[in-house]
Amino acid sequence: MSLLRHIHACNTYRPERFLPLYFGGERVGYVRRDNAEVLRRFPRVIEVGADALRILPRDDGAAVTTALDGVVEALVADGLISKWRDEVFAITPRWGEPPLFTLDRGAVSFFGVRAYGVHLNGYRRIRDRTWLWIGRRNPVKVVAPGKLDNMVAGGIGGGLGALATLVKEAGEEASVPASLIAKAHAASAVTYKMEVPQGLRDDVLFVYDLETPDDFVPRNTDGEIVEFMLVEAREALARVGDTDDFKFNVNLILIDFAIRHGLVTPEQPEFLQLLAGLRAGGP
Amino acid sequence: MSLLRHIHACNTYRPERFLPLYFGGERVGYVRRDNAEVLRRFPRVIEVGADALRILPRDDGAAVTTALDGVVEALVADGLISKWRDEVFAITPRWGEPPLFTLDRGAVSFFGVRAYGVHLNGYRRIRDRTWLWIGRRNPVKVVAPGKLDNMVAGGIGGGLGALATLVKEAGEEASVPASLIAKAHAASAVTYKMEVPQGLRDDVLFVYDLETPDDFVPRNTDGEIVEFMLVEAREALARVGDTDDFKFNVNLILIDFAIRHGLVTPEQPEFLQLLAGLRAGGP
Numbered sequence: 001m002s003l004l005r006h007i008h009a010c011n012t013y014r015p016e017r018f019l020p021l022y023f024g025g026e027r028v029g030y031v032r033r034d035n036a037e038v039l040r041r042f043p044r045v046i047e048v049g050a051d052a053l054r055i056l057p058r059d060d061g062a063a064v065t066t067a068l069d070g071v072v073e074a075l076v077a078d079g080l081i082s083k084w085r086d087e088v089f090a091i092t093p094r095w096g097e098p099p100l101f102t103l104d105r106g107a108v109s110f111f112g113v114r115a116y117g118v119h120l121n122g123y124r125r126i127r128d129r130t131w132l133w134i135g136r137r138n139p140v141k142v143v144a145p146g147k148l149d150n151m152v153a154g155g156i157g158g159g160l161g162a163l164a165t166l167v168k169e170a171g172e173e174a175s176v177p178a179s180l181i182a183k184a185h186a187a188s189a190v191t192y193k194m195e196v197p198q199g200l201r202d203d204v205l206f207v208y209d210l211e212t213p214d215d216f217v218p219r220n221t222d223g224e225i226v227e228f229m230l231v232e233a234r235e236a237l238a239r240v241g242d243t244d245d246f247k248f249n250v251n252l253i254l255i256d257f258a259i260r261h262g263l264v265t266p267e268q269p270e271f272l273q274l275l276a277g278l279r280a281g282g283p
Numbered sequence: 284m285s286l287l288r289h290i291h292a293c294n295t296y297r298p299e300r301f302l303p304l305y306f307g308g309e310r311v312g313y314v315r316r317d318n319a320e321v322l323r324r325f326p327r328v329i330e331v332g333a334d335a336l337r338i339l340p341r342d343d344g345a346a347v348t349t350a351l352d353g354v355v356e357a358l359v360a361d362g363l364i365s366k367w368r369d370e371v372f373a374i375t376p377r378w379g380e381p382p383l384f385t386l387d388r389g390a391v392s393f394f395g396v397r398a399y400g401v402h403l404n405g406y407r408r409i410r411d412r413t414w415l416w417i418g419r420r421n422p423v424k425v426v427a428p429g430k431l432d433n434m435v436a437g438g439i440g441g442g443l444g445a446l447a448t449l450v451k452e453a454g455e456e457a458s459v460p461a462s463l464i465a466k467a468h469a470a471s472a473v474t475y476k477m478e479v480p481q482g483l484r485d486d487v488l489f490v491y492d493l494e495t496p497d498d499f500v501p502r503n504t505d506g507e508i509v510e511f512m513l514v515e516a517r518e519a520l521a522r523v524g525d526t527d528d529f530k531f532n533v534n535l536i537l538i539d540f541a542i543r544h545g546l547v548t549p550e551q552p553e554f555l556q557l558l559a560g561l562r563a564g565g566p
Contacts, residue, residue, distance in 0.1 A: 096552025162549040185545025189558050206549045260543055262468025266445040266489045269379025275472050276566035283559035 003241055004270055006251035007277035013193035013200060021111060023055040023064070023100055026093035030112035032199050038080065042071045055101075064101040072107045081198060082106050087157055089115055095204065105155065112200035115155060118166045119253045120184060120208045122151030122174070122218060123233065130233040130261055132254075133218055135174070135225035137247065144247040148239075149225065151210075151218055152176065153250070162186075162206045173225055174218035176210075184210035187260060190252045191281030202281065205249060207256055237263055252278055286524055287553055289534035290560035296476035296483060304394060306338040306347070306383055309376035313395035315482050321363065325354045347384040355390045364481060365389050370440055372398055378487065388438065395483035398438060401449045402536045403467060403491045405434030405457070405501065406516065413516040413544055415537075416501055418457070418508035420530065427530040431522075432508065434493075434501055435459065436533070445469075445489045456508055457501035459493075467493035470543060473535045474564030485564065490536055492543075520546055535561055 019036050021029035031039065031053050040048050045067045047054040058064045075081045084106035090099035091113050108115050122133035133151040137144055154169035156162060166184065170176035188207040193200060212218075218228045231239075237258045240251050256278050258264045264271060302319050304312035314322065314336050323331050328350045330337040341347045358364045367389035373382035374396050391398050405416035416434040420427055437452035439445060449467065453459035471490040476483060495501075501511045514522075520541045523534050539561050541547045547554060 094552075095549075095555050186548040187543050187545060189549065189555060191555070204555065206554075260470050262470060265469040266378075266472065269377075271469075271489075272378050272472060272474070272487065272566040276474075276562050279559050279562060283555040 003237075003251075003255050003264070003274055004277065006240065006248070006255065007192075007274065007280065010192035010194050010249060010252060011277070011280045012195045013202075014195065017195070018112065018200065019052055021053045021055065021113075023091075023093075024057065026100070028055070028091055028093055028100065028111075028113055030200050030202065031110075032112070032195075035110055035199055038075070039071070042074070045071050061099065061101045065103075068101065068103060068107075072104050075107065075110065081110050087155075089113070089155070089157060090159065105157070109196050109198040109201055112202055114202045114204060116162070116204045116206065117153065117155045118162055118169065118206050118208065119150045119190075119250070120152035120166060120170060120210055121187075121253065121257045122176075122210050122212050123257075124212055124214075124230065130263075131230050132233050132236050132257070133174075133212065134229050134231045134236060135218070135220070136227045136229075138224055138226050141224065147247040147250070148245050149247050149250050150253055151228070153205075153253075156206075166206075166208055172222040173220055174228070175221055176216075176218065180212070180216060181210065184208045188256050188278075190249070190256055190278050191283070192249070192252065193281045194248075203249065204281065205253065207253055209257070209260075233258065233261065233263055286520075286534075286538050286547070286557060287560065289523065289531070289538065290475075290557065290563065293475035293477050293532060293535060294560070294563045295478045296485075297478065300478070301395065301483065302335055304336045304338065304396075306374075306376075307340065309383070311338070311374055311376055311383065311394075311396055313483050313485065314393075315395070315478075318393055318482055321358070322354070325357070328354050344382065344384045348386075351384065351386060351390075355387050358390065358393065364393050370438075372396070372438070372440060373442065388440070392479050392481040392484055395485055397485045397487060399445070399487045399489070400436065400438045401445055401452065401489050401491065402433045402473075402533070403435035403449060403453060403493055404470075404536065404540045405459075405493050405495050406540075407495055407497075407513065413546075414513050415516050415519050415540070416457075416495065417512050417514045417519060418501070418503070419510045419512075421507055421509050424507065430530040430533070431528050432530050432533050433536055434511070436488075436536075439489075449489075449491055455505040456503055457511070458504055459499075459501065463495070463499065464493065467491045471539050471561075473532070473539055473561050474566070475532070475535065476564045477531075486532065487564065488532060488536065490539055492540070516541065516544065517546055 018030040020027045021031050039046050087105040088102040124131045135149045139146040152170045152173050156165045170181045187209045190205045193202050301313040303310045322329050370388040371385040407414045418432045422429040435453045435456050439448045453464045470492045473488045476485050
C-alpha cells in the first residue's frame, strides 16, 4: 500500500517549464512557456517578457476583468480552453486579501492562478469505529468522471467565502440542512501544484469535518453525485492505498483525515513525509 | 493577537551559521561553526572539514556511541554542555529507520541532531465547548521553568517508540491509566529548527489527542508538573496569542489543536501560513 504516490501525483509542477505572471508588484499565476507564446497575441492586455508575464494596469479591477475576458474569449474560440459555464474565480495574490480581478474558471489552469476549494468529510462513529460518507461522481462529469469523492466538495467562486461555499455546496450536493452544516468545523487545508494539459493547478483545499447524526443520509440534488455510501474509514484508506478509485485530490483529503483521526500513526515511517506532502503546494 | 510570532520564534535556524554533520553517507546533524572549531580537538572521532563534519566509521554502532561519549565527557568537563542525567537519544538519519548510534540528551543541541518527542492534548467536551487540561511546569526545571504545558509531554529516548513513550509519560506526568491512554489517538506532528545557546534544536513533536472522561483528573507523580487546570480551549488560544505564558513549543501544539478543532478557521488570513509554519522544520 502506498499513500505517498498520491501526493507525488498531485505535485508534478516543474518550475522551469513556467514563467511567473505578475499584476502590479504581485505574482498571481504561473504560465507554461508554450502558453506564454500564445499570449503574445494580446500585447494590449498582457506583456510577455523573457522571464515573466505582466498583466497591464487598468483604471480598476473591473477593467482588468473585462480585458482578460476578451483574451479568454479568443482562447475559447481557438479551442485552447473551454469556458466553465461562466463561473468566475476571484484572483488575489494571497488568501484573505481583497480580489484584484476575476477570471473565468475555465481559464484558471491556463494562467496558473491559485484556486481555492472546500472539501467536507462527513463521518459517523458506530461502535467505536469511524465511517465516512463517500460519494460517486456522475460519469458524465468532465473532471474525474465516475470517481469516488468526499460527501461535499466545491470550488470557491468569486464573492463567496470558504464557509459560505461549504454551506451552499452541502445543500446542493448532499442536502445537508443549515442546522447540521453549522456543526461542521474547519480542520485542515491541503495544497498542491499539479501540471495539467491546460497548464497548472495551484490548488488550496480547505478541509472540514462533520459528524453526522444517525438519522441523516446525504441525498444529491444537483446531479454531481450519483450515489452515496457509508464506508469504514480504515477501508476507505486501504482503498486509497491500493487503487485509484478516488478522484486524484480526494486521496489527499482522506490521508489528511486519516492522520488527524489516528488511522495513520507515527509508527508508519512515511508519517512525516505524508504530513509535509499534504501542504507541498506551499502556504 | 498574533499566533504566527510563536512559529517564527521556533524557526530561527540560519543555515549559514552551521555545517552539516555526516555519518556514512547520511546527514545526521548540524553543528554551529564555533562548535565545529571546538570539535577539532577530537580528530580520531570527528573529522572537521571546511564544508562539513564527519563522524569517523567504527566497527559498529556501539563503538561509535562509545567514541562520541568520550567527546561528550570532554565537552561536559569543559562546561560546554551538561550531561542530561544519562538519558540517551537514538540517532537515525530519518524517522522510522534503525538507529545508527545513541547520544546523551545533553549533547543533542550541540550536534544539532534531530530529536523526537510526544505531546498529548488532554481535553473534555462540556456543553458543546472544548476544554483543555493545562499543566504548570515545575519552577525548578531547567527548560521553561514555571511555564504552562500540555497535559503530557516528553522526549522519545533511545529504544522506546512514539506510542510507548506516550504511555510511559502519561503514567508518570498525569497518572493516566493504561486503559485511558489506549483511547488517545495520533493526530499530527509539529516540526521546527530553532537556534539555542548550545547549538540547534531540530525537533519533531508527535501530537496526540485524548478526550478524558468526567471522572478523570490528571495528577502528577514525577515532580515535572506542579498543578493542572481545565481551561476552555478558546481561552487557552487567546492566551497563546496574547502572552508568553506557555512553553515556547507548546504554543505550536495548541495552534495545531486549535486548527484541527475549528478554533482557527480559513476566514483568518494567516490560516495557510500557520498550517505550513507548524511543519516548517521539514519532514
